[in-house]
Amino acid sequence: MLYELSPGARQRMTQVGANPRELDAGPQSIPWNFANEPGLAASFTPGVLVFARISGVVDEPRVGENALLLGMGNDAPVVHAVEPMPTDPLNTEESAGNVEIRLRISDTSSDPVDITVEWRRASARLGAADPESRRAPRHPDPVPRDR
Secondary structure, eight states, rough: EEESSSOEEEOOOOOSSSSSOHHHHOOOOOOOGGGSSSTTOOSEEEEEEEOOTTTBBBBBBBBTTEEEEEEEEOOOEEEEEEEEOOOOOOOOOOOEEEEEEEEEHHHHHOOOOOOOOOOOOOSSSSSSOOOOOOOOOOOOSSOOOOO
């Protein structure tokens, strides 16, 4: 069992137990702790070729037969911008009613991101709930996802 981070740079998996090993015919499920392999980590790595080799029978990786090409790992989403849009352009220090919040978020593996927007009055102590705060209805248009 091997993996390849760039073409021709094959590496034997060291985090799958005995490798090579004898297996019964048919589908197999073998746990692989890929984050501890050389060149990999828990963070997202695109384009990893994972394959099984049977010496003298199937020596070269063939995607769909003895190989998979996939992204491995996961990164936390990154918030690039949180921009409240003032309701009064002439007085940007104060807003009333529904306030639009513009966000720019990215995720290396394009996972959906769950967002909760919270606010408090500038004069309130940190952690104090504002009894007047409430959610506005959902916007009728879908929010575009930045991949």
